[in-house]
Every structure is written in C-alpha cells, then in structure tokens.
Amino acid sequence: MNILAALLAGLVGQAEMTHQCDLDPAHVGAKYEITSQTTQPKKSSERVMYLWRNDKEVAHQYPQEQVTEIWNLVSDGRIRPIRYFESERRGIEYQPEDINKGKGDRNWPGKFQLISDQQKNKMTLVSSDGAGCDRIETYEFKDGKAQIRLSWLPALKLVQSYSVQQKHLSLQWQLTDVFDNQNRIQALFQSYRDYQLTDYADIGDNESDPFLQKLINLGFVSHGASGFYDDQGNVLESAHHH
Numbered sequence: 344m345n346i347l348a349a350l351l352a353g354l355v356g357q358a359e360m361t362h363q364c365d366l367d368p369a370h371v372g373a374k375y376e377i378t379s380q381t382t383q384p385k386k387s388s389e390r391v392m393y394l395w396r397n398d399k400e401v402a403h404q405y406p407q408e409q410v411t412e413i414w415n416l417v418s419d420g421r422i423r424p425i426r427y428f429e430s431e432r433r434g435i436e437y438q439p440e441d442i443n444k445g446k447g448d449r450n451w452p453g454k455f456q457l458i459s460d461q462q463k464n465k466m467t468l469v470s471s472d473g474a475g476c477d478r479i480e481t482y483e484f485k486d487g488k489a490q491i492r493l494s495w496l497p498a499l500k501l502v503q504s505y506s507v508q509q510k511h512l513s514l515q516w517q518l519t520d521v522f523d524n525q526n527r528i529q530a531l532f533q534s535y536r537d538y539q540l541t542d543y544a545d546i547g548d549n550e551s552d553p554f555l556q557k558l559i560n561l562g563f564v565s566h567g568a569s570g571f572y573d574d575q576g577n578v579l580e581s582a583h584h585h
Contacts, residue, residue: 364476364498369398372522372531373501375457380513394457394501397532401454404531413535414454421447422454427535433554436540457502457516458493466493479503 373394380387393404399416409429414422421439428434439447453459466482473479475498482493488510494503496518505516522528541549549555 362474364478366476366499366521366523368498368500369396370523370525370528371396371499371501372528373518374520374522375502376517376519378515378517382511395528395531396455397528400532402531403454411535413532414451416451420449420451422449422451424448425535425540427538428554428558431554432538434535434538434540435543435546435558437543441543456500458505463493463495466491 395402
C-alpha cells in the first residue's frame with residue numbers, strides 16, 4: 344500500500360470511529376442546571392438536577408430539595424415510582440395503579456429522556472451537527488403561547504439544552520456533565536435500598552406518623568393527587584382518596 348492509500352485508509356477508519364458512540368445510553372448519568380425567570384411576579388431561580396439511568400430504572404435527583412424520584416419500568420409498560428426524602432431516609436412507594444386514576448403512567452421516555460417522544464415529535468428539526476456521542480440535533484417549536492428550542496444528543500438520548508420562552512416566563516435546562524462510571528451509578532441506586540418505605544395506599548392509615556403528616560402539610564402527598572405529571576404537565580390523579 345502506498346503512502347497516499349495508507350493515509351486515506353487511516354482517514355476512513357477515523358471517520359468510521361467518530362460515527363460510533365461507545366457509551367451505553369441505558370447506563371449513564373447527567374447533570375443539569377435549571378434556571379427560570381418570571382416577570383409577573385419578578386422572580387428567578389436556579390437549581391441542579393441529576394438524571395441517572397440503570398437499565399429499567401431511572402432516578403431524578405434534586406440535591407437542593409434532598410428529594411430523589413426513582414422510576415421503575417414494569418413488564419406491562421407502566422411505571423412504578425418511589426419518591427425518596429434523603430434527610431429523613433424515608434420514601435413513599437407507589438404502585439403503577441396508584442397513578443392516573445388507576446390507569447398508570449406509560450410515559451417511560453419522558454422519565455428516561457426528560458422529554459417525551461410525543462413532545463419531541465411535535466418539534467421541527469432545524470439542524471444537525473457532529474457525529475457519534477457528540478452529534479447534536481436542534482429542534483424548534485413555536486405557537487401562539489411559547490417558543491421552545493431543544494438541543495438533543497441522539498446517541499445518548501440526552502437533552503443537551505432545552506429552553507422555553509413565554510410572555511412572562513423564561514426557562515432553561517443545560518447539560519453540564521455526563522457520567523459513565525458504572526460503579527458510581529450502581530452505588531447511587533444501592534444507596535436508597537435501606538430507606539424505610541411507606542406504601543402510598545397506606546398513608547391514610549398512618550397519618551399520625553410525623554413524617555407523613557409533614558409531607559401532607561407541605562403538599563408532597565396530597566389527598567387525591569399523586570404528585571406526578573403527564574407529558575403535557577397535567578397532574579396525574581391518584582386512584583386512592585385518603
């Protein structure tokens with residue numbers, strides 16, 4: 344093989360490698376910074392959220408609130424959530440039928456990706472750039488109420504950035520880090536295994552529990568509502584009324 348052919352072969356091999364992504368999207372973690380601003384009333388906030396994936400379980404971790412929600416995909420396609428309160432080392436365990444008036448929640452992509460397939464499919468692809476893990480697709484959506492822009496990493500099924508502009512609201516999600524250390528991911532999920540859990544259906548029989556009473560007073564556990572939302576932001580009603 345002459346030198347030119349060798350160089351071309353090397354370039355082809357390099358191009359093929361750049362189109363591959365060795366990270367497994369089902370076993371990664373991601374850190375997001377979330378900022379929001381409202382004009383009526385004038386208010387701004389910043390918070391951090393971690394997304395952790397471990398195959399058929401996904402964790403949404405909110406360090407400032409010390410709350411983590413872990414979603415488990417069950418065999419019939421519904422989702423079984425557990426909400427953990429880290430300062431108390433307690434958790435509320437929901438069955439799939441506890442959500443959405445007994446019908447359950449099947450929006451697994453919304454938990455896994457932070458955006459549902461239904462939402463993304465409503466948007467228009469306006470550009471794409473890069474390759475492999477670094478490939479970015481940019482989507483936009485506009486209507487009379489909002490302008491939405493999404494930067495998407497298809498190989499990892501991760502939101503890189505997500506912004507919403509409305510008349511009185513500006514919201515921005517920004518990916519700031521990606522983690523692929525499997526020991527760290529496994530340890531994160533394992534750290535919640537020894538929490539004391541209360542079944543959501545049993546809350547009505549244990550309202551004298553100071554922890555549960557505190558959650559009810561704060562609105563974390565409401566009478567008749569699950570505290571979870573569908574892919575349109577609507578409250579998913581509970582099948583139980585305490």
